[in-house]
Amino acid sequence: MIVRVPDITADGLSVTDATALGSVYRDPAWRLLDVNLRIERDGSDVFVTGELRAAVSQACSRCLEPSPGEVTAPVEVRLVPRPATADNVELAADDLDVDFYDRDEIDIRALIEAETTLALPMKPLCREGCLGLCRACGGNRNVVKCECPDRPPDPRMAVLKDLAARLSH
Ligand SMILES: [Zn+2]
Ligand SMILES: [Zn+2]
Secondary structure, eight states: EEEEEGGGOOOOEEEEOOOOOOOOOTTTTOOOEEEEEEEETTTTTTEEEEEEEEEEEEETTTOOOEEEEEEEEEEEEEEEESSSSSSOOOOOOOOSEEEBTTEEEHHHHHHHHHHHHHHHHOOOOSSTTTOOTTTOOOOOOTTTTOOOOOOOHHHHHHHHHHHHHHHOO
């Protein structure tokens, strides 16, 4: 969905129909569940505010298995026309994320994808208390109860034990 900036009226636009947007995400495992966005304009500045909810799938940060989940992303973006040269950009220090648009067009699907990505948890877990991968054998400890010791034995400790055994005889 492309919104043309000159078409944004004084009343603004609402985007509330997730199904009308079609496939938003390039990742087929992701799906937009709910969207509630307001698009408003002040001169050439465009403000997109609201919230979206999406079903996403990330690799679990411990066991690396795909872990489906939901994210809710608050959206508060200010879009300004992309300047011709990079060095005359002056970003206002306010709470809004500032992004650029080109050729009077705003790609709402790309914006939704970017905002969803920003809202993803840094360390997703497939479930509370995921046991992760075994550091010794690489097995998924949720699935296989391997017998590996927690840490590989330290060769220096072996030398000391050996010495202690000899001294005690
Ligand atoms: Zn996991
Ligand atoms: Zn193991």
